[in-house]
Amino acid sequence: MLEGIQSGAQLASWLAQGQALFLSLHVLGVACFAYIVAKRLVPLIRAERDLRFDRPCARLGKVLKFWLGQWKHPRYKTAGTLHILIFAGFVLLAMRAFTVLIVGVSPNFVMPGLSGEAGHFYEVATDYAATVVFLCMVFAIVRRAVFKPARYEVPAKFGKAHKADAIFLLSLIAILMVADSLFEAAKAAAQAQPGHVAFAAALSLPWLLKVWLVSVSLPTLGRLCFAGYLGHEIAFYFLLCYRPFGIQFHVETSLFNVYFSKLDRGKLKPVKWGVSDEHLDQVKSFGVKTFEDFTWKHMLDFYSCADCGRCADNCPANAVGRPLSPRFITIKARDYAFQHYPLFGRSNNSQPLIGSIYSDDEIWSCTTCGACEEECPLLVEYIDKIVDLRRGMVDDGSVPQSLQKPLKALESRGNPYGKMEKKKADWANAKDFQQICRVKTLDKKNGADTLYFVDSITSFDDRMQSIGRATAKILNHLGEKFGILGAAEKDSGHDVRRFGEETLFLALRDHNTDAIKACGVTRIVTADPHAFNALKHDYKDVPPVEHISQVIARGVKSGKIKFRPVENGNDVYTYHDPCYLGRHNRIFDEPRNVLDAIPGLKRVEMTRSRDRSFCCGGGGLMLFYEPKEEQRIGVKRVQMAAEAGANVMVTACPFCMVNIEDAIKVAGLEGKMTAIDLAELVDQQIARDGTVAAKEAAEIPQECVTGR
Numbered sequence: 164m165l166e167g168i169q170s171g172a173q174l175a176s177w178l179a180q181g182q183a184l185f186l187s188l189h190v191l192g193v194a195c196f197a198y199i200v201a202k203r204l205v206p207l208i209r210a211e212r213d214l215r216f217d218r219p220c221a222r223l224g225k226v227l228k229f230w231l232g233q234w235k236h237p238r239y240k241t242a243g244t245l246h247i248l249i250f251a252g253f254v255l256l257a258m259r260a261f262t263v264l265i266v267g268v269s270p271n272f273v274m275p276g277l278s279g280e281a282g283h284f285y286e287v288a289t290d291y292a293a294t295v296v297f298l299c300m301v302f303a304i305v306r307r308a309v310f311k312p313a314r315y316e317v318p319a320k321f322g323k324a325h326k327a328d329a330i331f332l333l334s335l336i337a338i339l340m341v342a343d344s345l346f347e348a349a350k351a352a353a354q355a356q357p358g359h360v361a362f363a364a365a366l367s368l369p370w371l372l373k374v375w376l377v378s379v380s381l382p383t384l385g386r387l388c389f390a391g392y393l394g395h396e397i398a399f400y401f402l403l404c405y406r407p408f409g410i411q412f413h414v415e416t417s418l419f420n421v422y423f424s425k426l427d428r429g430k431l432k433p434v435k436w437g438v439s440d441e442h443l444d445q446v447k448s449f450g451v452k453t454f455e456d457f458t459w460k461h462m463l464d465f466y467s468c469a470d471c472g473r474c475a476d477n478c479p480a481n482a483v484g485r486p487l488s489p490r491f492i493t494i495k496a497r498d499y500a501f502q503h504y505p506l507f508g509r510s511n512n513s514q515p516l517i518g519s520i521y522s523d524d525e526i527w528s529c530t531t532c533g534a535c536e537e538e539c540p541l542l543v544e545y546i547d548k549i550v551d552l553r554r555g556m557v558d559d560g561s562v563p564q565s566l567q568k569p570l571k572a573l574e575s576r577g578n579p580y581g582k583m584e585k586k587k588a589d590w591a592n593a594k595d596f597q598q599i600c601r602v603k604t605l606d607k608k609n610g611a612d613t614l615y616f617v618d619s620i621t622s623f624d625d626r627m628q629s630i631g632r633a634t635a636k637i638l639n640h641l642g643e644k645f646g647i648l649g650a651a652e653k654d655s656g657h658d659v660r661r662f663g664e665e666t667l668f669l670a671l672r673d674h675n676t677d678a679i680k681a682c683g684v685t686r687i688v689t690a691d692p693h694a695f696n697a698l699k700h701d702y703k704d705v706p707p708v709e710h711i712s713q714v715i716a717r718g719v720k721s722g723k724i725k726f727r728p729v730e731n732g733n734d735v736y737t738y739h740d741p742c743y744l745g746r747h748n749r750i751f752d753e754p755r756n757v758l759d760a761i762p763g764l765k766r767v768e769m770t771r772s773r774d775r776s777f778c779c780g781g782g783g784l785m786l787f788y789e790p791k792e793e794q795r796i797g798v799k800r801v802q803m804a805a806e807a808g809a810n811v812m813v814t815a816c817p818f819c820m821v822n823i824e825d826a827i828k829v830a831g832l833e834g835k836m837t838a839i840d841l842a843e844l845v846d847q848q849i850a851r852d853g854t855v856a857a858k859e860a861a862e863i864p865q866e867c868v869t870g871r
């Protein structure tokens with residue numbers, strides 16, 4: 164039917180002959196896609212509420228940065244560059260793809276704004292875009308099939324690999340690019356005759372095909388043009404309808420996933436959106452027990468994951484062989500959704516997730532360090548889901564044996580060690596320390612500007628009490644009018660909450676909030692990043708809180724804190740970012756600035772530092788839980804410090820200190836490596852003599868007398 168072609172000018176008539184076929188394909192393709200997406204939306208409609216329609220400007224900002232700007236992709240250089248090129252190519256080609264589709268039913272169609280010079284530039288740009296996308300696909304296929312990056316492998320314990328699916332989809336996109344280029348090249352070859360301009364950007368894929376086709380007869384070009392068009396349309400709609408079956412669904416969902424992503428770092432989702440803490444007693448079931456207990460946004464996360472493995476690659480639990488990989492928290496849930504919400508037939512839902520797709524060990528293995536969320540280019544969330552799954556297990560009374568005792572102690576005594584409340588301030592009241600620094604216990608009558616919130620581990624652990632004393636001495640040195648709550652302070656509840664015990668957390672929070680309000684302070688300081696995170700994000704109506712590293716950094720900047728040179732100039736220091744100070748609260752620079760202000764201190768960075776810091780093994784109740792693992796997370800961390808050439812690890816968290824000091828012993832690095840808290844180091848290095856000291860002495864409040 165195409166033999167009648169006599170010149171390039173008759174291109175439109177070639178296509179017109181296929182109009183009925185193309186129109187049918189359009190209708191069929193769009194209808195199939197709409198049906199599949201409608202089916203995929205069913206679980207989201209049945210899911211729990213999630214309030215994500217606030218702050219549209221902030222959300223649009225996230226879309227511009229993380230979706231359009233591909234902000235996180237360069238963190239992995241090869242894969243990131245590849246993805247940015249493919250994404251940019253897709254964005255450029257989107258309009259061309261729609262134009263080509265419309266041309267099938269309206270052969271003379273030109274996209275508004277793309278006639279004349281603008282259209283010519285656009286064609287040149289899209290010729291190159293199609294070429295780049297094609298080459299990227301070939302590269303990605305070879306990379307996946309031949310070089311097999313470890314990140315994409317699937318350990319047997321987590322199920323089956325989706326490699327074949329990934330390669331099939333990459334090949335389909337490559338075919339789409341070839342079909343598109345063939346269509347353009349055949350058109351250009353037919354037009355490449357006197358009086359016509361042949362649009363094919365030099366050295367692009369359409370250009371190469373055009374050079375090859377230029378001597379081909381017009382009737383054959385007609386058939387090739389037709390075949391290219393048909394191939395493009397079939398590949399386009401097949402891809403569109405196939406993507407919602409696997410990892411490529413993120414092409415459709417990622418924009419929405421980024422728009423609705425979490426805006427408040429460090430915060431946990433409430434037990435139920437729209438139910439206030441006061442009405443929690445009316446909630447029949449806490450947390451996630453079945454798939455339908457996830458929120459619609461968390462289900463959207465499952466659909467949006469590209470299975471790139473970056474989250475798992477950075478997960479400390481996964482690195483030491485714990486039964487947890489964040490990537491498979493998602494992949495298993497997505498497979499479950501596809502299986503239980505089929506395209507045809509009835510959905511089969513409401514089965515318990517623990518014991519079917521997840522194991523309890525897997526869910527308890529998470530340290531809530533946030534490395535997975537930090538890395539995910541599509542802003543998939545994990546901590547809220549894992550905490551929700553824990554809330555479900557706690558609600559069912561399924562708590563690991565080793566956690567039951569500390570949880571009971573927290574309930575009865577307000578600390579996980581079961582120590583008497585009256586002993587809470589013993590570290591500060593010890594006679595020898597009182598002679599150096601008197602620390603006030605605050606109450607209604609004894610007020611101060613600043614509350615030093617100590618928290619359980621620093622109050623009761625003999626080793627960590629040294630951090631408490633150092634903190635008090637630093638506050639003293641700075642002339643702060645401060646005090647502690649003593650027996651009135653209970654555990655901040657930070658990790659109780661992250662272990663899913665919401666009711667206990669609320670009791671601890673309410674008790675502390677009343678105690679803080681009663682003593683009338685205007686600010687809070689703590690040396691414990693977990694308490695810092697809780698007071699900042701989990702508590703309401705309490706004064707602003709700072710971590711001691713921020714206070715010290717300000718003291719150094721203002722000149723109130725001056726340092727003596729380090730005694731051993733051969734020591735090499737490295738700073739370990741605690742997860743709840745760094746990644747969750749972005750305090751990266753202050754501790755480093757303080758270290759760099761100490762004369763003679765040599766500092767190196769570990770490869771994994773700042774927002775890529777590697778968790779020490781987890782704090783809070785994680786200290787009471789021993790998951791199955793091949794190696795301790797802390798051991799891996801101290802080995803990283805040794806590899807960086809450091810022999811002193813500085814941290815700014817009592818939990819990191821427990822894990823690191825323990826790991827130094829386990830790793831056999833005793834005598835070669837030591838650990839010190841930033842507050843301890845600062846207290847040790849502060850210059851307390853001469854005119855500086857005299858000036859400070861005059862400024863120090865009467866109730867906090869430092870005996871220097």
Ligand code: SF4
Pocket residue numbers: 474477478479480481487488489528529530531532533534535536545546
């Ligand atoms: S929060 Fe940390 S431990 Fe938990 S899954 Fe993510 S990376 Fe792994």
Ligand code: SF4
Pocket residue numbers: 467468469470471472473474475489490493538539540541542543
């Ligand atoms: S959750 Fe994010 S980082 Fe993890 S595999 Fe999926 S897309 Fe990649």
